[in-house]
Amino acid sequence: MKNEEKDLPKDVISLDAATQDVTEWMDLKRMKPRQRESNSETIDELIQDTMSGQLSFDHDKMKVVQHLLFPIGKNEDVKTIEYDYRINTGKLNNHLKQVKAADVDGRFLAHITALSGVNSGIVSKMDTEDLSIAKNYALFFI
Numbered sequence: 001m002k003n004e005e006k007d008l009p010k011d012v013i014s015l016d017a018a019t020q021d022v023t024e025w026m027d028l029k030r031m032k033p034r035q036r037e038s039n040s041e042t043i044d045e046l047i048q049d050t051m052s053g054q055l056s057f058d059h060d061k062m063k064v065v066q067h068l069l070f071p072i073g074k075n076e077d078v079k080t081i082e083y084d085y086r087i088n089t090g091k092l093n094n095h096l097k098q099v100k101a102a103d104v105d106g107r108f109l110a111h112i113t114a115l116s117g118v119n120s121g122i123v124s125k126m127d128t129e130d131l132s133i134a135k136n137y138a139l140f141f142i
Contacts, residue, residue, distance in 0.1 A: 011053075024057065028059065082116060
């Protein structure tokens with residue numbers, strides 16, 4: 001069976017532009033060099049997701065937009081999810097109240113819902129490919 005490249009996603013922005021977007025986000029977040037170094041693999045994934053068009057950065061609104069590979073809902077109504085660049089402790093704690101410390105998936109879900117403001121029921125319906133991207137972003141807030 002012949003491997004068809006037409007089904008493979010193409011990069012929509014260059015490596016340099018994606019790196020610049022992610023770096024600007026880290027600068028606006030005031031991410032320390034040590035945190036950047038320890039999360040270098042995840043940063044590389046964010047850059048790749050930005051190159052492919054699955055993530056975009058709106059530095060004016062201070063939002064990261066995830067363009068879902070698999071939209072959610074009967075009519076695929078939810079096509080994007082927007083995440084805040086920063087989050088305060090009070091907002092995050094409201095989402096973590098019912099989550100046990102050892103519940104890793106629950107903690108990720110709480111962070112994703114706190115950062116996006118999207119109902120946990122919607123986030124729970126995300127395809128694993130989309131959820132992986134959301135988790136990579138949320139990792140910087142855990």
